[in-house]
Amino acid sequence: MHSITFDIAHMLAGSLVLVSFMQLYQDRLYALLNTFALHAFILAASVAWQAFIQDAPHLYLTAMIALVFKAIVIPVALHRIIVKLGIHREIETVVGVGPTMLLGMGLVALSMVVMLRVTSDADPLAREDLAFALSVVLLGLLMMVTRRNAVSQVIGFMSLENGLVLAATGAKGMPLVVEISVAFSVLIAFIVIGIFLFRIRERFDTVDMQAMDRFRGEQR
Amino acid sequence: MRFDALEAVLLIPLMAAALLAALPGYRLTAGLNVAAALLTFLAAASLLVVQPASGDYLLVDDLNKVFIVLTTFVAFTTSVFSASYIGHEIEIGRLTPASVRFYHAMYQVLMFAMNLALVANNIGLMWVAIEVATLTTVLMVGIYRTHEALEAAWKYFILGSVGIALALFGTILVYMAARPVIGEGLYAMVWTVLVAHAAKFDPALLNVAFVFLLLGYGTKVGLAPLHAWLPDAHAEGPTPISAVLSGLLLNVALYALLRFKMLLAVNPAALAPGPLMVMMGLISCVFAALMLYRRRDIKRMFAYSSIEHMGIIVFAFGMGGSLANFAGLLHMTMHSLTKSAIFFAVGHIAQVKGTQKIANMGGLTVTHPVLGWGLVLGVAAIAGLPPLGIFMSEFLVLSSTFARQPWLAAILALGILLALGGLFLRLNTIAFGEPRGPTAPAQASYVPMFAHFAIVFVAGIYLPPQLVTGFQNVARLLG
Numbered sequence: 001m002h003s004i005t006f007d008i009a010h011m012l013a014g015s016l017v018l019v020s021f022m023q024l025y026q027d028r029l030y031a032l033l034n035t036f037a038l039h040a041f042i043l044a045a046s047v048a049w050q051a052f053i054q055d056a057p058h059l060y061l062t063a064m065i066a067l068v069f070k071a072i073v074i075p076v077a078l079h080r081i082i083v084k085l086g087i088h089r090e091i092e093t094v095v096g097v098g099p100t101m102l103l104g105m106g107l108v109a110l111s112m113v114v115m116l117r118v119t120s121d122a123d124p125l126a127r128e129d130l131a132f133a134l135s136v137v138l139l140g141l142l143m144m145v146t147r148r149n150a151v152s153q154v155i156g157f158m159s160l161e162n163g164l165v166l167a168a169t170g171a172k173g174m175p176l177v178v179e180i181s182v183a184f185s186v187l188i189a190f191i192v193i194g195i196f197l198f199r200i201r202e203r204f205d206t207v208d209m210q211a212m213d214r215f216r217g218e219q220r
Numbered sequence: 221m222r223f224d225a226l227e228a229v230l231l232i233p234l235m236a237a238a239l240l241a242a243l244p245g246y247r248l249t250a251g252l253n254v255a256a257a258l259l260t261f262l263a264a265a266s267l268l269v270v271q272p273a274s275g276d277y278l279l280v281d282d283l284n285k286v287f288i289v290l291t292t293f294v295a296f297t298t299s300v301f302s303a304s305y306i307g308h309e310i311e312i313g314r315l316t317p318a319s320v321r322f323y324h325a326m327y328q329v330l331m332f333a334m335n336l337a338l339v340a341n342n343i344g345l346m347w348v349a350i351e352v353a354t355l356t357t358v359l360m361v362g363i364y365r366t367h368e369a370l371e372a373a374w375k376y377f378i379l380g381s382v383g384i385a386l387a388l389f390g391t392i393l394v395y396m397a398a399r400p401v402i403g404e405g406l407y408a409m410v411w412t413v414l415v416a417h418a419a420k421f422d423p424a425l426l427n428v429a430f431v432f433l434l435l436g437y438g439t440k441v442g443l444a445p446l447h448a449w450l451p452d453a454h455a456e457g458p459t460p461i462s463a464v465l466s467g468l469l470l471n472v473a474l475y476a477l478l479r480f481k482m483l484l485a486v487n488p489a490a491l492a493p494g495p496l497m498v499m500m501g502l503i504s505c506v507f508a509a510l511m512l513y514r515r516r517d518i519k520r521m522f523a524y525s526s527i528e529h530m531g532i533i534v535f536a537f538g539m540g541g542s543l544a545n546f547a548g549l550l551h552m553t554m555h556s557l558t559k560s561a562i563f564f565a566v567g568h569i570a571q572v573k574g575t576q577k578i579a580n581m582g583g584l585t586v587t588h589p590v591l592g593w594g595l596v597l598g599v600a601a602i603a604g605l606p607p608l609g610i611f612m613s614e615f616l617v618l619s620s621t622f623a624r625q626p627w628l629a630a631i632l633a634l635g636i637l638l639a640l641g642g643l644f645l646r647l648n649t650i651a652f653g654e655p656r657g658p659t660a661p662a663q664a665s666y667v668p669m670f671a672h673f674a675i676v677f678v679a680g681i682y683l684p685p686q687l688v689t690g691f692q693n694v695a696r697l698l699g
Contacts, residue, residue, distance in 0.1 A: 118424035119396070126396065137389060141382060153378060160385050167392045173404025174395055175344065 005053045006125055012046035013132035013166060017108065020139035020159060024104055025097045029082050029151060033075045036155045040070035043162045050169045059169055066165065070158065082151060095146045107138040129170030136163030224272040226280055228263035229288065229335050232256055237328035246310055246317060249324045250303035256328060257292070257299040260335070264292040276410050279341030282693045287338050287475050290553055294467045294560050295331050297668035301564045302327070302460035304665040308571050309458070319363055323458070330356040330464065334472050343391050344409050346476055347384070350440065353469060354380045361457035372452035379449040383439025387476070390432030394483070397425040415483055423489035430493055433480045434500070440473030442527050443534060444504035454523035455576065459567030462519055466526040467560035471552060474530070478537060478698060485540075485699045497538025498628065504531030505635035512642030517576045518566055521646055522559065525602060528639050529555045535632060536617045537698065539624070545695035547616035550683075554609035554676055555602075561672035562598035565591055568664040569650075573657040578646055583655030588662055592651050594669055599647045601676050603640040609679035 019039045026032040044067035051059030095103070111134035119127035140160025144153050168174055236256035240249050267285055274280055280288075306323065309315040315323070330353055337349035358380065362373030391409075398408040401420045407413045418426075439446040454462045481493045508528035515521035533555065536548030569584065569591055570576045584592030601608040614636060621629040 114428060118422075118428050120424075130393075130396065134389070137385065144378065144382065150374070157378070157381055157385075160382070164385060164388050164392070167389060171392055171396050171399070173399065173408075174392070175406045175409055 005049075009046070009049055009053065009125055010128060012042060012049055013129055013170075015042050016046060016162070016166060017132050017135045017139070020136050020143075020163075021101065021104055023143060023155070023159060024100050024139065024146075027097075029149070030079070032152055032155055033078055033082070036159060037071050037075040039159050039162055040066055040075075043165060044071060046166060047169045054172055056173070062165065062169060066162075070162070074158070078151060078154075100142070100146050104139055104142055107142060108135040111135045111138055126170055126172060130167055133163045133167035133170060136160070136166060139163075225263045225266045225270065226272045226278055226339060229260055229267070229292070229339065230332060232260045232263060233328045233332035233335065237325045237332065240328060241321065241325035244317065244321065246306065246320050249321060250306060253324050253327060254296070254299045254303060257296040257331065260331060261289075261292040261296040264288045264335075274341060274412065276406065277342055277345060278339045279412060280339060281697070282690065283478070283697055284338045284475065286549065286553070286690065286694055287471060288335060290556055291334055291338065291468050291471065292331075294556055295334075295464065297671060298460050298463050298467070298560060298564075299327070301463070301567065301665060301668045302458075304663065305458070305460055305567050305571070308663060314364060315458075323360060323363060326356045326360050327460075330360070330469075334468060337472050338475060341411050342406075342409050343394060343411055343414070343479075346411075346479070347388055347391050350387070350437075350472065350476060351384050353472065354384060354440070357453070357457075357461065357465060357469060360461045361453045363458060364456065366456070368452075369456040372449075372456035376449040376453040379439060379446070383436045383446065385436070386432050386439070387436025390429045390436055390480075393425055393429035393432065394480070397421040397429060411479060411483075415486055418483050418486035419488065421487055421490075423487055423491075426484060426487055426490045430480060430484055430491070431496075434477065434493070434496060437473045437477045437480075438500060441470055441477065441534065442504070442530050443500045444507045444527065444531065447504065447508075447527050450527060451520045451523040454526070455517050455519040459519070459563055459570065462523070463560040463563035463567075466523070466563065467556040470526065470530055471556060474533065474537075474552070477534075481537070482698060494538045494540050497534050499538075501531045501533070501535030501538055502628065502631055502635070504528065505535065505632060506531075506638070509635045509638035509642060512639055513645065515642075515646065516578055518570065518578050518581070518646075518650065519563075519576050521578070521643075522562055522566060522602075525639065525643065526555075526559055528635065529559070529602070532614065532617060532632065532636070535628075536620075539617075539621055539628075540699060541620065541624075542692065542695045543620040544617065545698045546691050547613055547620055549691050549694055550679075551610065551613035551617060554613050554679060557672045558598060558601045558608075558610060558676050561669045561676075562595070562602060564669040564672075565594045565598055568662050569595065572660060572662045575657065578649055580657045581650045582653050582657065584651045587655045587659040590666055591662055591664065594666070594673070596647065596651050597673055598669075599643050601673065603643045604636060605640075607677075607680040609676040612680050 016039065019035060019042060023032060023035045023039065026035050044063045047059055047066055048063035051057065051063060112131050115131035115134050116127060119130060137160050140156050140163060143156035143159065147153055147156060233256060236252065240252060243249050243252070267280055267288060271280055306315065306320055310317070310320060333349050333353035333356060337346050337353060340346040340349055358373050358377045361376055362369050394414070395408050398414055398417065398421060400422070401417050402408040402413060435446065442450040454465060481497070484490045484493045505528050508524045508531060511524045512521060515524065529551070533548050533552050536544045536551060569581065572588060572591070573581050584595065601610055604610045604614045618629050618633055621632065
């Protein structure tokens with residue numbers, strides 16, 4: 001069913017993967033935050049489109065949460081935290097940009113191979129959504145391991161959660177329980193993280209995870 | 221409104237959490253915490269007698285009854301230990317009254333979340349409950365606000381979240397597999413409905429889902445390549461939380477894994493989940509046993525011992541069959557009781573000595589005979605010496621494996637022996653030899669610790685027939 005609805009859904013999910021790649025090579029925190037806002041915005045559009053084509057009004061709520069909370073509130077708040085902490089300097093990646101991008105491509109290829117093979121019976125929209133969602137999840141994971149700054153790890157985690165929302169909305173008729181819980185968990189996660197960041201600041205005067213690693217229990 | 225024990229198990233901790241968040245004063249709140257935990261345990265125990273009907277959201281069957289009763293019992297004894305532990309922490313100024321209020325409220329929220337995860341009949345609800353349990357423990361691990369505690373909490377948070385995210389992806393895939401058979405909507409996530417129709421699910425999708433679930437919930441169980449958060453979280457948080465983490469939260473994650481294993485077992489075309497679990501269990505067991513030799517921190521050492529035992533348990537459930545399942549279930553129960561009792565002893569020892577470093581402890585059996593010999597007894601039990609309960613369960617795991625896969629049994633036995641050596645090497649420094657460090661008398665509550673040891677001791681010699689039949693029913697259920 002290669003209709004226009006399919007094409008638009010495909011485009012939105014594909015853009016999400018693209019923006020995930022863009023996040024990988026942002027080496028300044030402001031730019032990274034803006035890219036994350038774009039990521040969340042595309043997610044909101046994608047979820048809204050799913051709501052429209054599935055005729056599932058409750059998904060509009062999920063789209064609203066993604067738009068307001070993830071694309072606006074969190075980036076603004078993190079922006080402020082960054083200013084407050086005075087860390088708008090460059091963020092160093094553990095692995096260079098080139099190898100990171102190559103790894104990212106490998107992960108996307110992996111998720112395509114895995115998901116498209118096992119879901120051969122499902123309807124094409126759901127299976128491609130799922131393959132894209134897994135790519136976004138894996139790219140989020142990759143970002144979390146290649147960064148050592150606490151703020152960018154958090155952003156990596158949130159883009160990972162975006163991938164989960166994409167998967168959950170792509171699964172047609174999935175009960176509301178899950179969507180709300182996903183959104184809610186992000187909220188809680190954010191509060192936790194916010195508290196943590198401030199306390200980290202209090203204690204360390206840095207949010208660089210490598211500095212924190214010095215305090216590991218075994219190395220006393 | 222109809223009100224039964226099942227709802228009580230969830231509502232009592234929730235109400236207690238609200239109450240404890242509002243009330244000041246450590247003595248009052250610690251007492252209330254104990255009372256709430258006791259009430260929850262009684263409500264859970266009544267589930268054994270009267271089994272309430274299961275609905276679309278909540279479920280009680282033979283499998284989760286065992287888990288709920290064990291969880292609420294250890295939660296109750298831990299709350300008794302916690303009262304005296306926290307009292308000491310306030311005295312020396314490590315915790316402020318405000319953080320104690322927060323701690324008690326979080327303790328009850330954690331109980332609520334764990335109980336909800338155990339009784340949830342909806343795989344989405346179960347996931348939410350485990351996520352809430354993770355977040356509350358993250359907050360409690362970081363409660364001391366030291367460098368180490370914050371780093372441990374952060375690491376736990378990041379790794380736990382990744383695990384939980386992978387588990388959610390697995391959950392979504394299970395729904396995708398169920399949808400063509402059961403239809404859209406709520407019922408495609410209700411566990412009892414899923415298991416009834418699982419034979420018709422797409423096996424390839426189920427396989428991929430299980431891999432994600434194993435990695436996701438396996439992180440929470442503390443299986444070997446994914447265990448990095450566990451020693452830090454155990455070492456830096458308050459000791460009652462170490463006891464709850466080791467004794468209960470790992471079990472809850474394991475329970476989630478078992479539910480999905482049962483789902484796969486119904487589908488003949490899906491991959492057998494057993495070998496994957498056996499492999500991860502073996503790796504965890506041997507790896508953690510080796511790691512025991514280089515520990516300098518007493519709580520970290522017992523954290524690695526928990527990884528080892530979770531490895532043995534996952535191994536036993538992975539082998540499957542009624543005997544191995546029975547052994548796994550028994551081992552899980554014995555490990556929960558013993559490990560939390562050890563943490564009760566370790567908590568008081570660390571308070572007396574003012575440190576967790578093994579090098580600064582010594583001659584405990586001379587200076588603090590009750591604590592010292594308590595620890596010796598605990599280590600003897602956890603290392604699997606006869607006639608204590610863990611000896612029996614480990615013997616059952618080994619002998620049931622030996623009949624089927626002698627090589628695997630040999631590797632497992634090697635892991636168990638290595639762990640025994642590592643534990644006794646350290647115990648020798650801590651409990652015997654020259655007394656080192658402060659020797660002030662301990663203000664401890666010994667009742668919870670020795671209550672656990674008594675049960676473990678009796679279980680090593682005699683298991684009540686009701687318990688045996690109960691466990692056998694569960695073992696059959698697990699397939």
